[in-house]
Amino acid sequence: MQRIVVFISGRGSNLACLADACTSGLCAAKIIAVISDRHNIPGLDVALQKKLPIIVVDRKMYKTNELFEQAMVNYLEPLQPDWLVLAGFMRVLGTTFLSKFREKLVNIHPSLLPSFIGLDTHRRALLSGVRWHGATVHFVNENLDGGPIIAQAAVPVYLNDTVDNLAARVLKAEHRLLTGVMSFCVQGKIYLENNIVKYDQSLIGTAMSW
Ligand code: GRF
Numbered sequence: 001m002q003r004i005v006v007f008i009s010g011r012g013s014n015l016a017c018l019a020d021a022c023t024s025g026l027c028a029a030k031i032i033a034v035i036s037d038r039h040n041i042p043g044l045d046v047a048l049q050k051k052l053p054i055i056v057v058d059r060k061m062y063k064t065n066e067l068f069e070q071a072m073v074n075y076l077e078p079l080q081p082d083w084l085v086l087a088g089f090m091r092v093l094g095t096t097f098l099s100k101f102r103e104k105l106v107n108i109h110p111s112l113l114p115s116f117i118g119l120d121t122h123r124r125a126l127l128s129g130v131r132w133h134g135a136t137v138h139f140v141n142e143n144l145d146g147g148p149i150i151a152q153a154a155v156p157v158y159l160n161d162t163v164d165n166l167a168a169r170v171l172k173a174e175h176r177l178l179t180g181v182m183s184f185c186v187q188g189k190i191y192l193e194n195n196i197v198k199y200d201q202s203l204i205g206t207a208m209s210w
Contacts, residue, residue: 002029002082002186007089012043014087014178019050021179029186069096103192105140108178117145122167133157135174137181139192148197153177153210177210
């Protein structure tokens with residue numbers, strides 16, 4: 001059984017969906033730990049409710065990003081994770097972390113990358129006038145939201161959309177996208193090789209969109 005660690009900083013709805021997919025067998029993996037960079041977030045209640053082990057690595061306790069990342073590496077190495085999923089983890093990870101886990105590390109971002117890197121993506125999408133918006137799952141590199149793209153989910157933008165209802169539509173798509181992608185990753189059907197995303201033969205001819 002593949003071993004997933006999920007990283008959160010907030011609400012934890014992607015964590016909840018992935019946990020349910022692992023429990024139901026849709027995703028053939030076990031979430032062996034949830035790492036949070038802060039205390040008192042709703043996502044930790046989700047982890048508790050799903051009976052998932054929690055590790056809080058409070059960023060405020062470390063003088064530098066390197067020390068913070070090394071502390072997470074120290075927790076992770078004995079756990080021997082197969083996949084690390086950033087699901088609303090509000091930190092940019094650097095070389096200390098990436099040098100250990102680059103090929104196992106995926107992020108979900110609420111936009112169709114490379115559009116709208118960074119924060120506040122739904123507001124920016126509305127202001128820009130794009131007619132399609134969505135979410136992306138990608139491998140992580142040193143650049144903010146910049147690593148190789150694995151798959152995307154697109155949703156229409158309606159003329160009367162508000163930030164909130166667009167965000168809600170994208171979030172639903174995120175949940176489908178993340179569980180779908182991870183179910184392939186844990187089967188070895190998606191992996192990173194020489195910084196290029198590789199797909200199993202059985203996926204060739206599909207759009208990798210949800
Ligand atoms: C999601 O929109 C995700 O794409 C972004 O942060 C949000 C986390 O939501 N990176 P949740 O904590 O999974 O509910």
